[in-house]
Amino acid sequence: MKKNLTMEKLTALCKNRGFIYSGSDIYGGLANTWDYGPLGAELKNNIKREWWKFFVQEDKNSVGMDGGILMNPNVWVASGHVAGFADPLMDCKECKTRHRADHLIERSKQGKGINAEALGEKGMEQFVLEKGVTCPNCGKANWTGIRQFSLMFKTNRGVTEDSSAVVYLRPETAQSQFVNFQNLQRTSRLKIPFGVGQIGKAFRNEITPGNFTFRTIEFDQMEYQLFTTEKESLNDYKNFKKKAMQFYTERLGLNKKELQFKDHAVLCHYAKAAVDAEYNFPFGFGEIGGTHHRGRFDLGNHQEHSGKSMEYVCPITNDKYIPTVIESSHGADRLVLAVLADAYNEEELGKDEKGNVDTRVVLKIKPSIAPYKVAVLPLQKKGLTEKSDEVFAMLSKHFMTTYDDTASIGKRYRRQDEIGTPFCVTVDYETLEDNCVTIRDRDTMKQERIKISDLVKKLCDVCNS
Protein backbone atom coordinates (compact mmCIF):
# COMPACT_ATOMS: atom_id res chain seq x y z
CA MET A 1 0.00 0.00 0.00
CA LYS A 2 1.28 3.48 -0.85
CA LYS A 3 2.42 5.17 2.38
CA ASN A 4 1.09 8.59 1.47
CA LEU A 5 -2.21 7.50 -0.08
CA THR A 6 -5.51 7.47 1.80
CA MET A 7 -8.99 6.69 0.51
CA GLU A 8 -9.91 10.32 1.26
CA LYS A 9 -7.16 11.60 -1.07
CA LEU A 10 -8.12 9.15 -3.80
CA THR A 11 -11.83 9.97 -3.52
CA ALA A 12 -11.13 13.71 -3.63
CA LEU A 13 -8.91 13.39 -6.68
CA CYS A 14 -11.55 11.28 -8.46
CA LYS A 15 -14.33 13.76 -7.69
CA ASN A 16 -12.34 16.90 -8.46
CA ARG A 17 -10.74 15.73 -11.68
CA GLY A 18 -13.75 14.01 -13.22
CA PHE A 19 -13.07 10.31 -12.68
CA ILE A 20 -15.96 9.41 -10.37
CA TYR A 21 -18.84 11.37 -8.77
CA SER A 22 -21.34 10.39 -6.05
CA GLY A 23 -24.49 8.91 -7.62
CA SER A 24 -27.49 11.31 -7.85
CA ASP A 25 -25.53 13.77 -5.74
CA ILE A 26 -27.92 16.75 -6.07
CA TYR A 27 -30.63 14.65 -4.32
CA GLY A 28 -28.34 13.67 -1.46
CA GLY A 29 -26.95 10.62 -3.25
CA LEU A 30 -27.89 6.95 -2.96
CA ALA A 31 -25.67 4.75 -0.79
CA ASN A 32 -23.12 2.68 -2.68
CA THR A 33 -23.84 4.18 -6.11
CA TRP A 34 -21.37 6.19 -8.19
CA ASP A 35 -21.25 7.80 -11.63
CA TYR A 36 -18.19 7.78 -13.83
CA GLY A 37 -17.18 11.15 -15.27
CA PRO A 38 -15.23 11.75 -18.50
CA LEU A 39 -11.94 10.33 -17.22
CA GLY A 40 -13.45 7.45 -15.23
CA ALA A 41 -15.53 6.34 -18.20
CA GLU A 42 -12.44 6.31 -20.42
CA LEU A 43 -10.39 4.40 -17.86
CA LYS A 44 -13.09 1.82 -17.22
CA ASN A 45 -13.70 1.33 -20.96
CA ASN A 46 -9.96 0.90 -21.55
CA ILE A 47 -9.75 -1.74 -18.80
CA LYS A 48 -12.73 -3.58 -20.28
CA ARG A 49 -11.22 -3.39 -23.79
CA GLU A 50 -7.90 -4.73 -22.50
CA TRP A 51 -9.70 -7.59 -20.71
CA TRP A 52 -11.63 -8.47 -23.86
CA LYS A 53 -8.42 -8.42 -25.91
CA PHE A 54 -6.56 -10.62 -23.44
CA PHE A 55 -9.29 -13.14 -22.67
CA VAL A 56 -11.33 -13.24 -25.90
CA GLN A 57 -9.57 -11.69 -28.89
CA GLU A 58 -6.11 -13.19 -28.44
CA ASP A 59 -7.27 -16.76 -27.83
CA LYS A 60 -8.35 -18.79 -30.82
CA ASN A 61 -10.52 -21.00 -28.61
CA SER A 62 -12.56 -18.11 -27.24
CA VAL A 63 -15.63 -16.15 -28.29
CA GLY A 64 -17.62 -13.39 -26.65
CA MET A 65 -21.29 -12.72 -25.95
CA ASP A 66 -23.54 -10.06 -24.46
CA GLY A 67 -26.47 -11.47 -22.49
CA GLY A 68 -29.50 -9.68 -21.06
CA ILE A 69 -29.66 -8.36 -17.50
CA LEU A 70 -33.13 -9.81 -16.98
CA MET A 71 -33.56 -13.57 -17.33
CA ASN A 72 -36.27 -16.09 -16.70
CA PRO A 73 -36.49 -16.34 -12.87
CA ASN A 74 -36.06 -20.12 -13.10
CA VAL A 75 -32.44 -19.45 -14.11
CA TRP A 76 -31.84 -18.15 -10.57
CA VAL A 77 -33.64 -21.07 -8.96
CA ALA A 78 -31.48 -23.53 -10.94
CA SER A 79 -28.28 -21.59 -10.25
CA GLY A 80 -28.93 -21.75 -6.50
CA HIS A 81 -29.05 -17.96 -6.08
CA VAL A 82 -32.72 -17.77 -4.99
CA ALA A 83 -32.07 -20.23 -2.17
CA GLY A 84 -28.50 -19.44 -1.23
CA PHE A 85 -27.20 -16.05 -2.33
CA ALA A 86 -27.49 -14.14 0.93
CA ASP A 87 -25.46 -12.24 3.51
CA PRO A 88 -25.58 -13.12 7.24
CA LEU A 89 -26.89 -9.96 8.92
CA MET A 90 -27.27 -8.97 12.55
CA ASP A 91 -29.25 -5.97 13.84
CA CYS A 92 -28.07 -3.78 16.70
CA LYS A 93 -31.06 -3.60 19.06
CA GLU A 94 -29.81 -0.29 20.48
CA CYS A 95 -29.27 1.91 17.41
CA LYS A 96 -31.19 -0.22 14.88
CA THR A 97 -28.31 -0.42 12.38
CA ARG A 98 -27.74 -3.60 10.38
CA HIS A 99 -24.34 -5.25 9.89
CA ARG A 100 -22.78 -8.24 8.16
CA ALA A 101 -21.76 -10.75 10.85
CA ASP A 102 -18.48 -11.64 9.10
CA HIS A 103 -17.51 -7.94 8.84
CA LEU A 104 -18.43 -7.36 12.51
CA ILE A 105 -16.11 -10.15 13.60
CA GLU A 106 -13.17 -9.43 11.29
CA ARG A 107 -13.20 -5.70 12.13
CA SER A 108 -13.48 -6.23 15.91
CA LYS A 109 -10.50 -6.42 18.28
CA GLN A 110 -11.62 -9.91 19.37
CA GLY A 111 -11.70 -11.14 15.77
CA LYS A 112 -8.21 -10.03 14.64
CA GLY A 113 -6.85 -12.54 12.13
CA ILE A 114 -10.01 -14.67 12.19
CA ASN A 115 -11.60 -15.86 8.95
CA ALA A 116 -15.21 -15.35 10.02
CA GLU A 117 -16.80 -17.18 7.09
CA ALA A 118 -15.03 -20.36 8.17
CA LEU A 119 -16.97 -20.30 11.47
CA GLY A 120 -20.27 -20.89 9.66
CA GLU A 121 -23.55 -19.17 10.50
CA LYS A 122 -23.97 -20.58 14.03
CA GLY A 123 -20.29 -20.04 14.85
CA MET A 124 -20.40 -16.40 13.74
CA GLU A 125 -23.51 -15.73 15.80
CA GLN A 126 -21.97 -17.32 18.88
CA PHE A 127 -18.73 -15.39 18.40
CA VAL A 128 -20.48 -12.00 18.23
CA LEU A 129 -22.80 -12.74 21.18
CA GLU A 130 -20.34 -14.52 23.46
CA LYS A 131 -17.24 -12.39 22.84
CA GLY A 132 -19.21 -9.15 23.25
CA VAL A 133 -18.42 -7.70 19.83
CA THR A 134 -19.67 -4.12 19.88
CA CYS A 135 -21.66 -2.17 17.31
CA PRO A 136 -19.37 0.03 15.17
CA ASN A 137 -22.12 2.66 15.15
CA CYS A 138 -23.10 3.02 18.86
CA GLY A 139 -20.50 0.95 20.71
CA LYS A 140 -23.07 -1.26 22.49
CA ALA A 141 -23.21 -5.08 22.39
CA ASN A 142 -26.90 -5.94 22.08
CA TRP A 143 -27.55 -8.01 18.97
CA THR A 144 -30.33 -9.98 17.32
CA GLY A 145 -29.40 -13.41 15.95
CA ILE A 146 -28.22 -13.83 12.35
CA ARG A 147 -30.75 -13.57 9.55
CA GLN A 148 -29.92 -14.41 5.96
CA PHE A 149 -30.62 -11.41 3.74
CA SER A 150 -30.93 -12.06 -0.03
CA LEU A 151 -28.52 -10.07 -2.16
CA MET A 152 -30.76 -10.25 -5.22
CA PHE A 153 -32.70 -7.22 -6.39
CA LYS A 154 -36.25 -8.13 -7.36
CA THR A 155 -38.54 -6.28 -9.69
CA ASN A 156 -41.84 -7.05 -11.44
CA ARG A 157 -42.58 -7.31 -15.12
CA GLY A 158 -45.95 -6.49 -16.62
CA VAL A 159 -48.80 -4.82 -14.77
CA THR A 160 -49.21 -7.09 -11.75
CA GLU A 161 -47.01 -7.35 -8.69
CA ASP A 162 -47.75 -10.99 -7.86
CA SER A 163 -44.99 -13.51 -7.43
CA SER A 164 -45.47 -14.96 -10.93
CA ALA A 165 -44.34 -11.59 -12.35
CA VAL A 166 -41.13 -11.38 -10.30
CA VAL A 167 -37.86 -10.99 -12.19
CA TYR A 168 -34.38 -10.48 -10.76
CA LEU A 169 -31.60 -8.13 -11.76
CA ARG A 170 -28.74 -10.56 -12.39
CA PRO A 171 -26.28 -10.84 -9.50
CA GLU A 172 -23.59 -12.28 -11.83
CA THR A 173 -23.20 -12.26 -15.61
CA ALA A 174 -22.06 -15.90 -15.76
CA GLN A 175 -25.49 -17.50 -16.08
CA SER A 176 -25.96 -16.18 -19.67
CA GLN A 177 -22.95 -18.21 -20.77
CA PHE A 178 -24.39 -21.31 -19.07
CA VAL A 179 -27.96 -21.14 -20.36
CA ASN A 180 -26.60 -20.42 -23.86
CA PHE A 181 -24.03 -23.22 -23.75
CA GLN A 182 -25.57 -25.19 -26.63
CA ASN A 183 -26.15 -22.06 -28.77
CA LEU A 184 -22.59 -20.92 -28.20
CA GLN A 185 -21.02 -24.29 -28.97
CA ARG A 186 -23.19 -24.97 -32.04
CA THR A 187 -22.75 -21.53 -33.64
CA SER A 188 -19.05 -21.08 -32.87
CA ARG A 189 -18.30 -24.74 -33.74
CA LEU A 190 -15.58 -24.68 -31.10
CA LYS A 191 -14.52 -27.94 -29.49
CA ILE A 192 -13.97 -28.47 -25.81
CA PRO A 193 -11.94 -26.91 -24.25
CA PHE A 194 -13.29 -23.52 -25.31
CA GLY A 195 -14.24 -20.34 -23.48
CA VAL A 196 -16.80 -17.56 -23.62
CA GLY A 197 -16.19 -14.04 -22.30
CA GLN A 198 -18.77 -11.49 -21.32
CA ILE A 199 -18.74 -7.98 -19.84
CA GLY A 200 -21.83 -6.49 -18.28
CA LYS A 201 -23.68 -5.08 -15.31
CA ALA A 202 -24.46 -7.11 -12.21
CA PHE A 203 -26.51 -5.99 -9.21
CA ARG A 204 -26.36 -6.88 -5.53
CA ASN A 205 -28.30 -5.43 -2.65
CA GLU A 206 -25.21 -4.64 -0.57
CA ILE A 207 -26.11 -2.93 2.68
CA THR A 208 -22.66 -2.35 4.12
CA PRO A 209 -20.78 0.88 3.37
CA GLY A 210 -18.62 0.40 0.37
CA ASN A 211 -15.10 1.98 0.70
CA PHE A 212 -15.75 4.31 -2.23
CA THR A 213 -16.42 2.22 -5.36
CA PHE A 214 -15.12 -1.03 -3.86
CA ARG A 215 -18.55 -2.29 -2.82
CA THR A 216 -21.45 -0.99 -4.88
CA ILE A 217 -24.95 -2.19 -5.62
CA GLU A 218 -24.42 -2.01 -9.39
CA PHE A 219 -21.10 -2.94 -10.98
CA ASP A 220 -19.48 -4.23 -14.16
CA GLN A 221 -18.24 -7.79 -14.20
CA MET A 222 -15.86 -9.24 -16.77
CA GLU A 223 -16.41 -12.99 -16.67
CA TYR A 224 -14.88 -15.79 -18.70
CA GLN A 225 -16.22 -19.35 -18.56
CA LEU A 226 -13.98 -22.15 -19.79
CA PHE A 227 -15.89 -25.29 -20.77
CA THR A 228 -13.53 -28.18 -20.24
CA THR A 229 -13.30 -31.82 -19.21
CA GLU A 230 -13.31 -33.00 -15.60
CA LYS A 231 -9.90 -34.60 -16.21
CA GLU A 232 -8.21 -31.37 -17.33
CA SER A 233 -10.12 -29.08 -14.99
CA LEU A 234 -7.63 -28.81 -12.12
CA ASN A 235 -4.85 -27.98 -14.53
CA ASP A 236 -7.07 -25.38 -16.21
CA TYR A 237 -7.94 -23.93 -12.79
CA LYS A 238 -4.23 -23.45 -12.02
CA ASN A 239 -3.59 -21.90 -15.45
CA PHE A 240 -6.45 -19.41 -15.07
CA LYS A 241 -5.17 -18.38 -11.66
CA LYS A 242 -1.84 -17.55 -13.34
CA LYS A 243 -3.60 -15.88 -16.25
CA ALA A 244 -5.43 -13.53 -13.86
CA MET A 245 -2.12 -12.40 -12.36
CA GLN A 246 -0.69 -11.92 -15.84
CA PHE A 247 -3.68 -9.73 -16.76
CA TYR A 248 -3.30 -7.54 -13.67
CA THR A 249 0.45 -7.04 -13.96
CA GLU A 250 1.21 -7.14 -17.69
CA ARG A 251 -1.96 -5.64 -19.12
CA LEU A 252 -3.05 -3.24 -16.38
CA GLY A 253 0.43 -2.52 -15.02
CA LEU A 254 -0.46 -3.30 -11.37
CA ASN A 255 2.52 -3.78 -9.08
CA LYS A 256 2.89 -7.50 -8.29
CA LYS A 257 4.01 -6.67 -4.74
CA GLU A 258 0.56 -5.19 -4.02
CA LEU A 259 -1.28 -8.34 -5.14
CA GLN A 260 -1.95 -11.61 -3.35
CA PHE A 261 -4.06 -14.73 -3.74
CA LYS A 262 -6.39 -15.93 -1.00
CA ASP A 263 -8.02 -19.35 -1.17
CA HIS A 264 -11.68 -19.40 -0.09
CA ALA A 265 -12.04 -20.92 3.38
CA VAL A 266 -15.70 -21.62 2.70
CA LEU A 267 -16.78 -22.39 -0.85
CA CYS A 268 -19.89 -20.72 -2.20
CA HIS A 269 -22.75 -22.90 -3.36
CA TYR A 270 -21.46 -23.60 -6.88
CA ALA A 271 -17.71 -23.95 -6.35
CA LYS A 272 -15.41 -26.97 -5.97
CA ALA A 273 -12.36 -24.75 -5.47
CA ALA A 274 -12.00 -20.99 -5.48
CA VAL A 275 -9.30 -18.39 -5.02
CA ASP A 276 -9.57 -14.61 -4.78
CA ALA A 277 -7.03 -12.21 -6.19
CA GLU A 278 -6.64 -9.27 -3.80
CA TYR A 279 -5.13 -5.81 -4.19
CA ASN A 280 -3.58 -3.89 -1.31
CA PHE A 281 -5.89 -0.84 -1.20
CA PRO A 282 -5.37 1.99 1.33
CA PHE A 283 -8.02 0.25 3.50
CA GLY A 284 -6.24 -3.12 3.28
CA PHE A 285 -6.35 -6.10 0.94
CA GLY A 286 -9.62 -6.42 -1.00
CA GLU A 287 -10.84 -8.84 -3.68
CA ILE A 288 -10.56 -7.69 -7.29
CA GLY A 289 -11.20 -10.99 -9.02
CA GLY A 290 -11.53 -14.70 -8.60
CA THR A 291 -10.82 -18.04 -10.24
CA HIS A 292 -13.58 -20.57 -9.54
CA HIS A 293 -13.83 -24.27 -10.27
CA ARG A 294 -17.61 -24.48 -10.82
CA GLY A 295 -17.54 -28.17 -11.75
CA ARG A 296 -20.72 -29.32 -13.48
CA PHE A 297 -22.90 -27.49 -10.99
CA ASP A 298 -24.40 -24.87 -13.30
CA LEU A 299 -24.79 -26.85 -16.53
CA GLY A 300 -26.03 -29.88 -14.57
CA ASN A 301 -28.65 -27.84 -12.73
CA HIS A 302 -29.83 -26.09 -15.89
CA GLN A 303 -30.21 -29.48 -17.59
CA GLU A 304 -32.26 -30.74 -14.66
CA HIS A 305 -34.47 -27.64 -14.28
CA SER A 306 -35.03 -26.83 -17.98
CA GLY A 307 -35.22 -30.41 -19.23
CA LYS A 308 -32.84 -29.39 -22.07
CA SER A 309 -29.64 -31.31 -22.65
CA MET A 310 -26.43 -29.54 -21.65
CA GLU A 311 -24.30 -32.42 -22.85
CA TYR A 312 -21.45 -32.15 -25.29
CA VAL A 313 -20.60 -34.91 -27.74
CA CYS A 314 -16.88 -35.26 -28.37
CA PRO A 315 -16.46 -35.47 -32.19
CA ILE A 316 -13.41 -37.73 -31.82
CA THR A 317 -14.45 -40.26 -29.16
CA ASN A 318 -18.23 -39.78 -29.35
CA ASP A 319 -18.22 -39.48 -25.55
CA LYS A 320 -21.25 -37.60 -24.26
CA TYR A 321 -20.80 -35.52 -21.11
CA ILE A 322 -21.71 -32.35 -19.24
CA PRO A 323 -18.64 -30.09 -19.41
CA THR A 324 -16.84 -28.84 -16.32
CA VAL A 325 -16.53 -25.08 -15.93
CA ILE A 326 -13.58 -22.96 -14.80
CA GLU A 327 -14.52 -19.34 -14.28
CA SER A 328 -12.24 -16.29 -14.34
CA SER A 329 -14.23 -13.39 -12.90
CA HIS A 330 -13.12 -9.77 -12.49
CA GLY A 331 -14.80 -6.58 -11.29
CA ALA A 332 -14.17 -3.64 -13.64
CA ASP A 333 -14.99 -1.06 -10.95
CA ARG A 334 -12.61 -2.58 -8.42
CA LEU A 335 -9.91 -2.71 -11.09
CA VAL A 336 -10.43 0.99 -11.85
CA LEU A 337 -9.89 1.65 -8.15
CA ALA A 338 -6.82 -0.60 -8.00
CA VAL A 339 -5.30 1.02 -11.11
CA LEU A 340 -5.83 4.50 -9.64
CA ALA A 341 -4.40 3.55 -6.24
CA ASP A 342 -1.44 1.82 -7.86
CA ALA A 343 -0.71 4.72 -10.22
CA TYR A 344 -0.89 7.44 -7.55
CA ASN A 345 2.44 9.10 -6.79
CA GLU A 346 3.50 12.20 -4.93
CA GLU A 347 6.91 13.42 -6.02
CA GLU A 348 8.95 16.16 -4.38
CA LEU A 349 10.56 18.30 -7.04
CA GLY A 350 12.62 20.60 -4.82
CA LYS A 351 11.63 23.95 -3.30
CA ASP A 352 10.01 27.03 -4.79
CA GLU A 353 11.30 30.63 -4.32
CA LYS A 354 9.47 30.88 -0.96
CA GLY A 355 11.08 27.67 0.31
CA ASN A 356 7.91 25.57 0.07
CA VAL A 357 8.31 21.98 -1.07
CA ASP A 358 7.05 21.62 -4.61
CA THR A 359 5.10 18.35 -4.78
CA ARG A 360 3.67 16.97 -7.97
CA VAL A 361 0.82 14.47 -7.92
CA VAL A 362 1.12 12.14 -10.87
CA LEU A 363 -0.91 9.13 -11.91
CA LYS A 364 1.53 6.76 -13.60
CA ILE A 365 -1.19 4.78 -15.35
CA LYS A 366 0.02 2.33 -17.99
CA PRO A 367 -0.25 4.39 -21.23
CA SER A 368 -2.37 1.75 -23.02
CA ILE A 369 -5.20 2.21 -20.48
CA ALA A 370 -4.71 5.90 -19.56
CA PRO A 371 -7.91 7.99 -20.10
CA TYR A 372 -6.23 10.47 -22.44
CA LYS A 373 -3.09 9.46 -24.30
CA VAL A 374 -2.06 12.98 -25.18
CA ALA A 375 -2.84 16.64 -24.45
CA VAL A 376 -2.39 19.36 -27.06
CA LEU A 377 -1.24 22.60 -25.42
CA PRO A 378 -0.79 25.81 -27.42
CA LEU A 379 1.96 27.80 -25.69
CA GLN A 380 -0.11 30.97 -26.19
CA LYS A 381 -3.62 31.42 -27.52
CA LYS A 382 -2.61 34.20 -29.87
CA GLY A 383 -1.72 32.97 -33.34
CA LEU A 384 -1.38 29.29 -32.38
CA THR A 385 -4.99 28.08 -32.30
CA GLU A 386 -5.23 27.10 -35.93
CA LYS A 387 -2.03 25.01 -35.87
CA SER A 388 -3.00 23.45 -32.51
CA ASP A 389 -6.45 22.55 -33.86
CA GLU A 390 -4.73 20.86 -36.80
CA VAL A 391 -2.55 18.81 -34.44
CA PHE A 392 -5.60 17.94 -32.29
CA ALA A 393 -7.57 16.84 -35.38
CA MET A 394 -4.70 14.61 -36.50
CA LEU A 395 -4.08 12.98 -33.11
CA SER A 396 -7.71 12.56 -32.08
CA LYS A 397 -8.30 10.26 -35.07
CA HIS A 398 -5.96 7.77 -33.37
CA PHE A 399 -6.06 8.50 -29.63
CA MET A 400 -8.25 10.06 -26.94
CA THR A 401 -6.77 13.54 -27.03
CA THR A 402 -7.48 16.54 -24.81
CA TYR A 403 -6.87 20.22 -25.50
CA ASP A 404 -6.01 22.90 -22.98
CA ASP A 405 -5.13 26.52 -23.68
CA THR A 406 -5.72 27.98 -20.22
CA ALA A 407 -3.18 28.93 -17.51
CA SER A 408 0.62 28.72 -17.65
CA ILE A 409 2.27 25.82 -19.42
CA GLY A 410 3.67 24.56 -16.09
CA LYS A 411 0.22 24.43 -14.52
CA ARG A 412 -1.17 22.66 -17.57
CA TYR A 413 1.56 20.01 -17.39
CA ARG A 414 0.70 19.40 -13.72
CA ARG A 415 -3.01 19.11 -14.54
CA GLN A 416 -2.24 16.40 -17.10
CA ASP A 417 0.12 14.63 -14.65
CA GLU A 418 -2.69 14.47 -12.11
CA ILE A 419 -5.04 12.73 -14.56
CA GLY A 420 -2.39 10.38 -15.91
CA THR A 421 -1.96 11.71 -19.48
CA PRO A 422 1.27 10.08 -20.70
CA PHE A 423 2.21 12.84 -23.19
CA CYS A 424 1.80 16.57 -23.59
CA VAL A 425 2.41 18.17 -26.98
CA THR A 426 3.18 21.88 -26.96
CA VAL A 427 2.65 23.99 -30.05
CA ASP A 428 4.75 27.19 -30.08
CA TYR A 429 5.63 29.94 -32.54
CA GLU A 430 8.54 27.92 -33.96
CA THR A 431 6.05 25.21 -34.87
CA LEU A 432 4.62 27.57 -37.48
CA GLU A 433 8.06 27.68 -39.11
CA ASP A 434 9.43 24.14 -38.70
CA ASN A 435 6.32 21.94 -38.18
CA CYS A 436 7.88 20.52 -35.02
CA VAL A 437 6.37 20.37 -31.51
CA THR A 438 7.70 19.73 -28.01
CA ILE A 439 6.60 16.42 -26.56
CA ARG A 440 6.82 15.94 -22.79
CA ASP A 441 6.87 12.56 -21.10
CA ARG A 442 4.66 12.33 -17.96
CA ASP A 443 6.93 10.00 -15.99
CA THR A 444 10.39 11.40 -16.76
CA MET A 445 9.20 14.99 -17.47
CA LYS A 446 11.79 14.98 -20.28
CA GLN A 447 10.98 17.07 -23.32
CA GLU A 448 12.04 16.57 -26.92
CA ARG A 449 11.37 18.33 -30.17
CA ILE A 450 9.85 16.15 -32.87
CA LYS A 451 8.21 16.55 -36.26
CA ILE A 452 4.40 16.68 -36.23
CA SER A 453 4.44 13.99 -38.92
CA ASP A 454 6.26 11.60 -36.49
CA LEU A 455 3.83 12.11 -33.58
CA VAL A 456 1.32 9.36 -34.37
CA LYS A 457 4.02 6.70 -34.71
CA LYS A 458 5.79 7.81 -31.54
CA LEU A 459 2.55 7.68 -29.51
CA CYS A 460 1.43 4.40 -31.09
CA ASP A 461 4.72 2.73 -30.10
CA VAL A 462 4.18 3.58 -26.44
CA CYS A 463 0.39 3.46 -26.11
CA ASN A 464 -0.14 0.16 -27.89
CA SER A 465 2.39 -1.79 -25.87
Ligand code: GAP
Ligand atom coordinates in the same frame (compact mmCIF):
# COMPACT_ATOMS: atom_id res chain seq x y z
N1 GAP B 1 -19.57 -15.24 -11.22
C1 GAP B 1 -18.84 -15.31 -10.03
C2 GAP B 1 -18.99 -14.16 -9.17
O1 GAP B 1 -19.87 -13.34 -9.35
P1 GAP B 1 -17.94 -12.95 -7.11
O2 GAP B 1 -16.65 -13.22 -6.39
O3 GAP B 1 -19.16 -12.87 -6.33
O4 GAP B 1 -18.05 -14.10 -8.20
C3 GAP B 1 -16.78 -11.50 -8.96
O5 GAP B 1 -17.78 -11.63 -7.97
C4 GAP B 1 -16.14 -10.13 -8.93
O6 GAP B 1 -17.15 -9.12 -9.05
C5 GAP B 1 -15.43 -9.82 -7.61
O7 GAP B 1 -14.11 -10.35 -7.61
C6 GAP B 1 -15.43 -8.31 -7.61
O8 GAP B 1 -14.35 -7.82 -8.37
C7 GAP B 1 -16.73 -7.97 -8.31
N2 GAP B 1 -17.77 -7.63 -7.30
C8 GAP B 1 -18.52 -8.48 -6.57
N3 GAP B 1 -19.35 -7.80 -5.76
C9 GAP B 1 -19.14 -6.49 -5.99
C10 GAP B 1 -19.68 -5.28 -5.46
N4 GAP B 1 -20.66 -5.29 -4.57
N5 GAP B 1 -19.20 -4.10 -5.91
C11 GAP B 1 -18.21 -4.06 -6.85
N6 GAP B 1 -17.67 -5.17 -7.38
C12 GAP B 1 -18.10 -6.36 -6.97
